[in-house]
Amino acid sequence: MTGRRAAVRVGRWxxxxxxxxxxxxxxxxxxxxxxxxxxxxxxxxxxxxxxxxAVLVGGGDGGDRFIVLDLRLPRLVVTxxxxxxxxxxxxxxxxxxxxxxxxxxxIGILSGASAGAVAAIVLGTSSTLxxxxxxxxxxxxxxxxxxxxxWKGGVEGYRIVLVGIGVAAICSALTSLLxxxxxxxxxxxxxxxxxxxxxxxxxxxxxxxxxxVGLVVPVLLVLLHALGALSLGDATAGSIGxxxxxxxVVALVAxxxxxxxxxxxxxxxxxxxxxxxQVMMRVIGSPTPPIMGSGLGGAFLLLSTDVIARxxxxxxxxxxxxxxxxxxxxxxxxxxxxxxRLTV
Amino acid sequence: MLLVxxxxxCLASLVVGARSIPLGDVIAALVDPTGTADHIAVRExxxxxxxxxxxxxxxxxVGGxxxxxxxxxxxxxxxxLGVTAGASFAxxxxxxxxxITALSxxxxxxxxxxxxxxxxxxxxxxxxxxxxxAPVTLALTGMIVTAILTALTSAVLLLDSATxxxxxxxxxxxxxxxxxxxxxxxxxxxxxxLLAALxxxxxxxxxxxxxELAASLGHRLLWDRLLGVGAVGLxxxxxxASAGPIVFIGLIAPHVARAISGPDYRWIVPLSGLIGxxxxxxxxVLGRVVIHPLEVQVGIIAALIGGxxxxxxxxxxxxxxx
Numbered sequence: 001m002t003g004r005r006a007a008v009r010v011g012r013w014x015x016x017x018x019x020x021x022x023x024x025x026x027x028x029x030x031x032x033x034x035x036x037x038x039x040x041x042x043x044x045x046x047x048x049x050x051x052x053x054a055v056l057v058g059g060g061d062g063g064d065r066f067i068v069l070d071l072r073l074p075r076l077v078v079t080x081x082x083x084x085x086x087x088x089x090x091x092x093x094x095x096x097x098x099x100x101x102x103x104x105x106x107i108g109i110l111s112g113a114s115a116g117a118v119a120a121i122v123l124g125t126s127s128t129l130x131x132x133x134x135x136x137x138x139x140x141x142x143x144x145x146x147x148x149x150x151w152k153g154g155v156e157g158y159r160i161v162l163v164g165i166g167v168a169a170i171c172s173a174l175t176s177l178l179x180x181x182x183x184x185x186x187x188x189x190x191x192x193x194x195x196x197x198x199x200x201x202x203x204x205x206x207x208x209x210x211x212x213v214g215l216v217v218p219v220l221l222v223l224l225h226a227l228g229a230l231s232l233g234d235a236t237a238g239s240i241g242x243x244x245x246x247x248x249v250v251a252l253v254a255x256x257x258x259x260x261x262x263x264x265x266x267x268x269x270x271x272x273x274x275x276x277x278q279v280m281m282r283v284i285g286s287p288t289p290p291i292m293g294s295g296l297g298g299a300f301l302l303l304s305t306d307v308i309a310r311x312x313x314x315x316x317x318x319x320x321x322x323x324x325x326x327x328x329x330x331x332x333x334x335x336x337x338x339x340x341r342l343t344v
Numbered sequence: 345m346l347l348v349x350x351x352x353x354c355l356a357s358l359v360v361g362a363r364s365i366p367l368g369d370v371i372a373a374l375v376d377p378t379g380t381a382d383h384i385a386v387r388e389x390x391x392x393x394x395x396x397x398x399x400x401x402x403x404x405x406v407g408g409x410x411x412x413x414x415x416x417x418x419x420x421x422x423x424x425l426g427v428t429a430g431a432s433f434a435x436x437x438x439x440x441x442x443x444i445t446a447l448s449x450x451x452x453x454x455x456x457x458x459x460x461x462x463x464x465x466x467x468x469x470x471x472x473x474x475x476x477x478a479p480v481t482l483a484l485t486g487m488i489v490t491a492i493l494t495a496l497t498s499a500v501l502l503l504d505s506a507t508x509x510x511x512x513x514x515x516x517x518x519x520x521x522x523x524x525x526x527x528x529x530x531x532x533x534x535x536x537x538l539l540a541a542l543x544x545x546x547x548x549x550x551x552x553x554x555x556e557l558a559a560s561l562g563h564r565l566l567w568d569r570l571l572g573v574g575a576v577g578l579x580x581x582x583x584x585a586s587a588g589p590i591v592f593i594g595l596i597a598p599h600v601a602r603a604i605s606g607p608d609y610r611w612i613v614p615l616s617g618l619i620g621x622x623x624x625x626x627x628x629v630l631g632r633v634v635i636h637p638l639e640v641q642v643g644i645i646a647a648l649i650g651g652x653x654x655x656x657x658x659x660x661x662x663x664x665x666x
Contacts, residue, residue, distance in 0.1 A: 150659070161484065166652070167655070177648075321495045321496075328492045
């Protein structure tokens, strides 16, 4: 390539100008906004987009205001933030491990978070803070166990994925153990939660999400450059001044917190964290999963899945089931594509 | 020694429970029942439960050994490779769509589901046999197939709540409340599978050498494979029909058996059955003790014990070596 690459400079910060990345990000953002409007408009009672807009700017009649602001807006916010958190978390973990199959849902972080949240539910708490914090504790524990148990002079390769399968199995056994001991009411609540659903989400679910996403995303923004350097290999990254190990640990904790708080809000929604970075990587044409792009992609993916589940399917299913049915075949496809590359 | 261990856990399984019955009374109940409440508890509840435990343990252990042998994959297990999920899903659809509630009909459908699921997993995983990534591909494919089938199963259950009542046996791995009629319904399938497994175990020794070598030794690989997959399907489906999906027993048992007997599959297959039975009955007894007087399902205990072992196995060596 000849000529200098154009750059965007703001003060002492600069970014390379990549038209395809910017265009993709804009397109995904625009589609997400459109879908968000659709998501607010459709439901048991359809409200026209114009009336939704009226409500959002402060007008509209009482019924519309109640439906849009109190019922559908919290669900929308939860959906977008959970998608964002899962996409970011998946991209970070895939970057750190340099392994597309190692995402928080595959390596058992979501299962750990679920076990923590179920413990909180079974203890009979209705505290809005306890469920997310227990979920985060569970997710961090699972992540720590997975990484320590698969550490053998590095976490390269498939070992982490297999160890993650083992940890996920242990976590779900613990979850069942908790369910056995629970009283019927709490057990029923936990079982519904475990399928991964966006139904009936309120602001109490959205607030912890907003706090954690608001705190963690700036950290990731600071780390973006260092994470990009990590993809060049540890030695190269170290030689350009990146403190490899601390970046990795901080990024992993950030990713785990995001995935866990998402799981606390909606239950474990599988395969978004895995699929979003891989799709966005192919769309943007970048060599590694783009971190911020994956966040956007995750939000778009979850929102569109939710809208599809609510409109096209004859019956309303929990979104966690729909993401598995869409995401799992994609995983198989990727696995076989990798295999072909190995075979050649 | 294994037989002694088996006798011990069986006795423990008869003695331990919500109602504590001294050993002398248990033996009296078996030899000379007098109709007291204790004797009835032993004969009507604990004996069938122990028998089901033995059957399921043998089925899973032998099934695991066959799968590990045929795929030359140390991580193969009917639970991990999605076979149990296939059986569960097929039964769920059978109940919901065709109204099949009789256990014998459910077993047939379960076998069908188990066979289809294992065929899918093998088709994806087997063409890389011998490569370093083969065991991993197979394990991952199994995990994904399990994820899809579990999601579809819960979708069917959510849409049709009437199915749950006759399906719930197939979702929790438990030995509680299993009766003798269940054993007798499943027994023919189980015996047929066991027979096929023992008959095919000699071929596994040659298959372990690689497909080409096995063929040149005069084995008709296709037939051996079909026999093996059929046996796995029969055994897994009868295990799932009796106790629901239980993971990791089929993974652990063959590894312990291999450590005892060396690489000869004519020993590994029957030994895996015995070890599977010991581990399963022991796990069931443990489940009755840990949060006495409540019970923990044997499937949970099996996963809690088996998960760490699985991780240890993954860490221990290069996976391709088997």
